[in-house]
Amino acid sequence: MLSNRQLFLQHQAQTSDFPLMLEIEKAEGVYLYDVNGQAYLDLISGIGVSNVGHRHPEIISAIQAQLDKYLHLMVYGEFVQAPQVLLAHALQATLPSHLNNTYLVNSGAEAVEGALKLAKRYTGRTELISCFNSYHGSTHGALSVTGSENFKRSFRPLLPDVSHIRYNHLPDLALITNRTAGVIIEAVQGEAGVRLPDVTYMRALREKCTQTGALLIMDEIQTGFGRTGTFWGFEKYGIVPDVVLCAKGMGGGMPIGAFISSSEIMGVFKNDPILGHITTFGGHPVSCAAALATLNVIQNSNLLAQVEDKANLFRQLLVHSKIKAIRNSGLLMAVEFESFEVLKPIIDKAITKGVITDWFLFCDNSMRLAPPLVITENQIQEACTIILAAIAEVS
Template sequence: MITHRELFLKNVAQTSDFPLALEFERAEGIYMYDKTGKGYIDLISGIGVSNVGHRHPKVVEAIHNQVDKYLHLMVYGEYVQSPQVLLAEALCKTLVHSAGAKPVLDNVYFTNSGTEAVEGAMKLAKRFTGRQEIISCFNAYHGATQGALSMSGSENFKRNFRPLLPETKQINHGNFEDIQKITERTAAIFIEVIGGESGVRVPDKEYFIELRKQCDLTGTLLIIDEIQTGFGRTGTFWAFEQYGFYPDVLLCAKGMGGGMPIGAFIANQNVMGVFKNNPILGHITTFGGHPVSCAVSLATLNVILEENLLNNVKAKAQLFRQLLVHEKIKEVRNQGLMMAVEFEDFDTLKSIIDRAILNGVITDWFLFCDNSMRIAPPLVITEEEIRLACETILEAI
């Protein structure tokens, strides 16, 4: 009989010639289990998704409760659906305390993914400002669809898919001089608070203050991509809270869904209102804001707040830093539990990653920083589990 692995290689589209092809049967907390029952510590949270762990009981309960009521009705139409409404309200409440004098972000457009949130926000920026130029950062990743790919900071990922969108250009993340490249021609700048796929690059706190000033001066929308950093990853619910500024549009996904597919872009009603006319239905989606995904996202948000998961992020990150000391480790960079452990080169790192997987710890590297190990565990990871994971990584080194 043909095995699942053989079917996987035959019928499921591959994006590399060397997939891990690990076959898991269940997952819970920080662990994933294969067919033999062997447990693997998931130190990457499914690439920043499982912030509250795999199959958190309240997430599973939310799925069951919503499935018993209804599934897809019609997402963007005339129906008031409580999962959407309650999640939108809860998201906006997380943003009120940071608003200061800026307009509150109080209007949520739900999507299926982070990439779709990026695409919607690109359209929003062009429509609201009447401008075409979009700026992003070198070595940034905002998604793989053609609009999002146009903003990618790596020509290696773009060259064989050209032509892409015109009027897109890049600046250097954290570089004060490059801020001046934002002008009255610029519709928006899309930027991560912490450079993610560039290998966890943490900017000077003054950088975003100056960036905010330049956007205000030129009438440019400051669009913050918190697809990786949102929902507690860096120790505050949103990473931008630590930098003393407020965005015009906020993007989120990944950890937002507790394991279910969902994303969103959030703005104020004045900005979002441009989708209502010229043309009507300026941005639409069939499944964005699916009721099950929204119910799970709300449960995830509540778990983070009610279980005080933010309180221990800094201490857990510090424990990782204390334990991951070795002559082959060149540097450890982090903001909360978003971490990069740098080695000499990719070959060195890849052999360590492979060895760690054999011993039951899953890590990864970064798209634009392939000599650094990605560590972004579920926020529920315990001190004992951190020690076990680090012991395994050190043994692999």
Template sequence: MQPLRQRFLQYNAQTSDAPLLLEFERAEGIYLYDAAGKKYTDLISGIGVGNAGHSHPKIVEAVQQQAAKFMHLMVYGEFVQGPQVRFAEKLAAQLPETLRTVYFTNSGAEATEGAMKLAKRFTGRREIIACRNSYHGSTQGALSVMGNEEYKSAFRPLLPGVRFIGFNQEADLSAVTGETACVIVETIQGEAGVRIPQRTYMQALRRRCDETGALLILDEIQAGFGRSGTLFAFEQFGVIPDVLLLAKALGGGMPLGAFIASADIMRSLRQNPVLGHITTFGGHPVSCAAGLAALNVLLEENLVAGVAEKHRLFKSLLKHPKIKEFRGAGLLMAIEFESFDQNKAIIDRCIEKGVITDWFLHDSCSMRLAPPLIITEEQIREACAVILESL
């Protein structure tokens, strides 16, 4: 039989001509272990997924127990399923009163799709405003509000009626008018290389949406669940969105997304037409059980409390003449270099030395650092030493 790597290339669809081709057999905590037993430090958490670390025993136990009871029963929204109800209830308890109705989806991209439909249905409007260098998923609707033409041009035509403004550019907010159904914004821009807005900008954005009747959709698919230093990133800016998008860490390692709004807004999907948004596997009971366990771990182990100090440690250690800029919000960080070629060479060297990092979709000159929130001070020092050696 051919080696697994060759079969992967033969039978699994590829997303690039140069996949990493690392073959892992198990994962635990912040570490991944390959087929030869080599240990790798995961500094990207599966791209923002593993906030509680890999194979946390409480999450694994929740998955095993739920799988033994039942898995898929019916399309989302028809049967009363305990894992969905309990997780939605726990999420609601962490959120403002206007964000208490949860629609579970399969992924972040589907959460984006559902939220855009919801905004159009609730407002009766068609225009959507997004930000340049934004990323909200790769399905055609989500791609329509991606602010990078390089990734879009091959797939046109996309959704009509989408306009783009500058992120953190208050002057551009005049583009939001009475014709605008929604403004969709990442609370912290992730794939742009960790771009953090001014508090005054976020508050001006909230006011402009209120003035025009447009819904404010905040995408925290990557920045949520403690990664930015608070449970939800919008808490740092003194604003509350009309619709909140979650995914990645939401499922504790299982596939899960959600868009969350008030009951008043969300009921728009019930009528004209009925079943305004449906999904077969959204809110899968095993994923919801895992997500609830992951949220409980986050809260019970108080993981968010240590994020700011761990951020400061990374920042203090990663000083080098080749580093042009260090940007970060909690444990979502970017190290900017002179070029993509330089960045890629350093990333490759880190992987050789057993530390997994990556680059950003819209900022290929910057290295991504987003480790599990459970990472310790000693582990941070060890990982940063490898990065500096690679530099």
């Protein structure tokens, strides 16, 4: 009889020639456990997903309660379903008052796709602008506005009339004109290796979009739901976008995403054509129940107030001659090394010692750290000790 590992390689589509091949049997809190019982500290949260840890008891309880009521009923937006309605109401309470309409989807890429359509439909324009080295997803529209040519060259032709500007570069804002339907930008550039914008840049971007009538679309797929130490990353810049995107940390481990705007802007999907955006499984009631529980845990457990102290502890402990720099916004962190060739053996060695890290798509010389927000100081100390030991052994 074939093992699960063999079946994985034979029948499950692969995305690289070197998958990690960890066979995980269970997960709890900040730990994953393989079939041999080895524990791994998960310092990447499933790539920014498990912000409140794996299988948080309040999320499990919410899922179980919804399972006893109903699963999928109807395509999104036709029936009044309590999990969807309560989640949308709770999201609005975290946002400026005019961002009061939530469209629920299944993933971050779907949120991007919906927002791009929304910008074009609302403005009647065609041009979309994003930043070089941005990452917005792998579906065709999302890939079109992703800012790495190496990542998308093999899939062209993509959407026409897409332009790119430099992140944090004020002169490039002149490229936003009255032809521009929307500017999509990350609150922090994630896959570029945690690149933070200047407040002046973000405020100038907001003003330029207002002047030209372009919609400012804030991609909070990695940064939302507390990752940066504020519930939304854009709160740090004193601006308000026209559209907010979220997913990843939103669902507590369940698949869900959303794009959020005003009732005026979102209203264009109701006619010309009717049903201007449709999703069958978007806003799945079980995922919505999990997302509402996640939001409540973040707000009720004082997690946001702890983020900066935990990030600072990582920075204090991760000191080594091989580490060239550490960049972070809250608990979204990049630990920079000289090269991928230096970093990759360290990541591999740390995994054998029980700590899971990663690198970034467009910054492969930096180690990704994005642990669950519930990680404790003792667990941070344990993780950093292992990472430093891995560096020493590989060196």
